[in-house]
Structures are given as structure tokens and as C-alpha cells.
Amino acid sequence: GAVVSQHPSWVICKSGTSVKIECRSLDFQATTMFWYRQFPKQSLMLMATSNEGSKATYEQGVEKDKFLINHASLTLSTLTVTSAHPEDSSFYICSARKTGRNEQFFGPGTRLTVL
Amino acid sequence: GDSVTQMEGPVTLSEEAFLTINCTYTATGYPSLFWYVQYPGEGLQLLLKATKADDKGSNKGFEATYRKETTSFHLEKGSVQVSDSAVYFCALSSPNNFNKFYFGSGTKLNVKP
Numbered sequence: 001g002a003v004v005s006q007h008p009s010w011v012i013c014k015s016g017t018s019v020k021i022e023c024r025s026l027d028f029q030a031t032t033m034f035w036y037r038q039f040p041k042q043s044l045m046l047m048a049t050s051n052e053g054s055k056a057t058y059e060q061g062v063e064k065d066k067f068l069i070n071h072a073s074l075t076l077s078t079l080t081v082t083s084a085h086p087e088d089s090s091f092y093i094c095s096a097r098k099t100g101r102n103e104q105f106f107g108p109g110t111r112l113t114v115l
Numbered sequence: 116g117d118s119v120t121q122m123e124g125p126v127t128l129s130e131e132a133f134l135t136i137n138c139t140y141t142a143t144g145y146p147s148l149f150w151y152v153q154y155p156g157e158g159l160q161l162l163l164k165a166t167k168a169d170d171k172g173s174n175k176g177f178e179a180t181y182r183k184e185t186t187s188f189h190l191e192k193g194s195v196q197v198s199d200s201a202v203y204f205c206a207l208s209s210p211n212n213f214n215k216f217y218f219g220s221g222t223k224l225n226v227k228p
Binding site for chain 2: 034043044049093097103105106108109
């Protein structure tokens with residue numbers, strides 16, 4: 001199989017705090033992971049591409065200082081939303097690509113609510 | 116740039132009806148095409164895929180054929196079930212664009228008993 005997990009599945013935080021979301025590939029190694037954001041009833045928007053051992057590549061319009069991405073191992077990438085505000089409330093989904101394959105396996109998503 | 120256009124929803128059908136969800140794409144080179152399904156509150160699951168022209172992807176009664184001449188990848192199912200109610204996303208990935216995935220806007224399918 002190719003299972004990707006995310007933790008936490010949901011989180012509520014106060015405005016101004018930081019939140020870390022983990023994305024793990026459970027049964028395969030993923031050189032590349034991706035972070036998406038999904039607003040209600042909308043499609044997924046690619047935020048950044050996370051490569052193991054190197055800096056993430058951010059899509060245009062995504063603030064790299066606000067959405068910190070770390071890909072420290074072949075099975076773990078983290079997204080930290082710094083100084084979160086209510087407009088950061090969204091569904092965040094990660095995906096992982098098996099090395100050598102052009103197919104992404106998606107995590108179940110993390111719903112972030114900022115009060 | 117690369118993009119995917121899907122028919123807007125929601126699509127409401129009765130059980131056992133025929134389903135078509137249109138998807139067209141714009142891409143450089145020769146992309147791979149995908150259909151993903153998302154159930155409420157969950158992440159995306161790969162439904163089917165096709166990697167080259169004229170390929171037909173199929174899974175769980177769903178089918179889609181990669182048509183390069185019309186740049187389309189329409190999703191079809193001959194007889195839908197209530198359990199098929201979900202949001203369906205068409206997506207492409209192009210090696211000319213670092214294999215990034217681009218998703219359509221999604222089409223919500225409601226199947227009534």
C-alpha cells in the first residue's frame with residue numbers, strides 16, 4: 001500500500017499562535033511531499049513542494065515566512081502556520097510521491113480553525 | 116500554463132442513472148491525467164488515471180479515456196449508486212512542469228435513492 005497520515009486531523013487555536021501539522025508516509029519513502037490548501041467547496045491549491053533535505057519551493061503568492069515547511073526525513077514533512085489568523089482557517093492536505101513514480105498519495109487532511 | 120477545467124456542479128442523479136463529468140485540460144508536453152474522489156471530511160483518493168493518449172483508466176465501474184485530440188478526460192459510470200455521492204476532481208501532472216499536480220475545481224455528485 002501507500003498510506004499517508006496527517007496529524008492532527010483537526011486543530012483549533014487562538015489568533016497569534018503557531019500550529020504545526022505533520023505529514024508522514026507510513027509504508028514508503030517520499031523524496032517529495034506537497035502541501036495543499038482547500039477552502040470550503042473549492043479545489044486544492046498547491047502551496048509548496050517539499051524536498052527532503054532541501055528548502056521547500058513555494059508557489060507564487062504563498063508567504064514562506066508564514067508557512068514554514070521542513071522535510072527532515074524521507075517519511076516526514078511538517079507545515080507550521082506561524083502567527084495564525086482567522087483567515088488562515090482552512091483544510092490543509094499533504095501528499096507524498098513515491099520515489100520514481102509520478103503519482104501522489106494524499107493524506108486525510110487537517111482542518112485548522114483559528115479563533 | 117497548465118490547467119484543468121471541470122463542469123460545474125452539483126450534479127444530482129437518481130440511483131442507476133448514467134454519469135458523465137466533463138474535464139478538459141491545457142498542458143505543455145504530455146501530461147498524465149487523474150480523477151480523484153473526496154468524501155466529506157476526508158482527503159483525496161485516487162479513482163483512476165491514464166498516462167498517455169488513448170489510454171483508458173477504470174476502477175469501481177468508473178471509466179475515463181485520455182483524448183489528446185480534444186484534450187479531454189471525461190469521467191463516466193454506467194449506473195451510479197448512492198455511495199458514489201462525493202466530490203470528484205480531475206487533475207493533471209506534467210513532466211514539463213516538475214510533475215506538479217493541477218486540479219480542477221471539483222464537481223459534487225449527489226445520488227438519490
